Amino acid sequence: MSIFKTDNITMRFGGLTAVSNLNINIEENEIVGLIGPNGAGKTTCFNMITGVYTATEGKIHFKDVDITNEKTHNITKLGIARTFQNIRLFKDLTVLDNVVIANHMRLNSNIVSAVIRTPSYIKKEKYIHEKSINLLKSVGLEDLKDEKASSLPYGKQRRLEIARALATDPKLLILDEPAAGMNPQESLELMGFIKEIRKNHKLSILMIEHHMQVVMGVCERMYVLDYGVLIAEGNPSEIQNNPKVIEAYLGVD
Numbered sequence: 001m002s003i004f005k006t007d008n009i010t011m012r013f014g015g016l017t018a019v020s021n022l023n024i025n026i027e028e029n030e031i032v033g034l035i036g037p038n039g040a041g042k043t044t045c046f047n048m049i050t051g052v053y054t055a056t057e058g059k060i061h062f063k064d065v066d067i068t069n070e071k072t073h074n075i076t077k078l079g080i081a082r083t084f085q086n087i088r089l090f091k092d093l094t095v096l097d098n099v100v101i102a103n104h105m106r107l108n109s110n111i112v113s114a115v116i117r118t119p120s121y122i123k124k125e126k127y128i129h130e131k132s133i134n135l136l137k138s139v140g141l142e143d144l145k146d147e148k149a150s151s152l153p154y155g156k157q158r159r160l161e162i163a164r165a166l167a168t169d170p171k172l173l174i175l176d177e178p179a180a181g182m183n184p185q186e187s188l189e190l191m192g193f194i195k196e197i198r199k200n201h202k203l204s205i206l207m208i209e210h211h212m213q214v215v216m217g218v219c220e221r222m223y224v225l226d227y228g229v230l231i232a233e234g235n236p237s238e239i240q241n242n243p244k245v246i247e248a249y250l251g252v253d
């Protein structure tokens with residue numbers, strides 16, 4: 001069953017068309033890749049989906065709700081979470097506190113009840129603590145919960161970022177270059193990890209990734225953009241053998 005769909009979305013910046021008439025579809029539990037050379041329009045596409053930009057034309061539907069003009073926080077509430085190309089963590093806080101804060105943001109904790117510590121706040125705090133520990137378990141970081149976020153190796157910081165995104169209980173998780181900056185071993189582990197969180201959290205996943213081994217090893221289907229236009233769609237072997245893709249992207253290196 002389809003969970004997410006764009007209908008001819010276009011994004012123009014003045015005279016530049018960054019994304020043109022793009023149609024993508026994501027099924028429940030599917031892992032889909034969005035690839036293409038630098039400047040192809042991938043990040044613009046993520047920004048339209050998550051409400052950072054409003055599409056100049058076209059519609060975006062998530063679980064049959066029209067989210068084209070929704071604000072970012074409403075899109076998050078509806079069940080779309082994202083990570084960013086550049087890791088965004090509270091680097092001086094502990095691993096656990098990073099996830100606790102993401103949960104507080106999700107549950108709109110009230111500052112007054114936090115200061116006077118009402119019984120309902122204490123109950124909520126306990127719930128958040130347990131939920132955060134469980135999230136850390138599910139991304140394999142429970143043993144590092146008291147470490148400073150900045151002390152983690154890069155691959156683990158990415159996992160922590162994903163745990164923060166999972167705190168919003170998404171149904172669709174959007175990953176922007178999850179393998180960026182990872183060493184070969186971390187990239188290998190990332191592939192298994194993405195499949196695991198899909199299963200454990202019953203997610204659909206859409207990812208931008210330049211690392212071909214990762215994207216081909218993880219995605220069941222992918223879309224290829226070039227100069228804002230969709231040039232191919234298919235499973236990894238179809239994409240690898242598509243002459244347009246080879247010319248536009250795979251042949252670049």
Ligand SMILES: Nc1ncnc2c1ncn2[C@@H]1O[C@H](COP(=O)(O)OP(=O)(O)OP(=O)(O)O)[C@@H](O)[C@H]1O
Pocket residue numbers: 013016017018036037038039040041042043044045
């Ligand atoms: N806010 C903006 N204002 C003007 N032009 C923009 C803006 N955001 C993106 N662009 C342009 O839109 C085009 C697509 O950029 P985008 O960042 O979406 O590509 P990308 O595929 O994500 O590239 P990369 O792989 O390098 O991150 C580029 O030509 C870029 O310069």
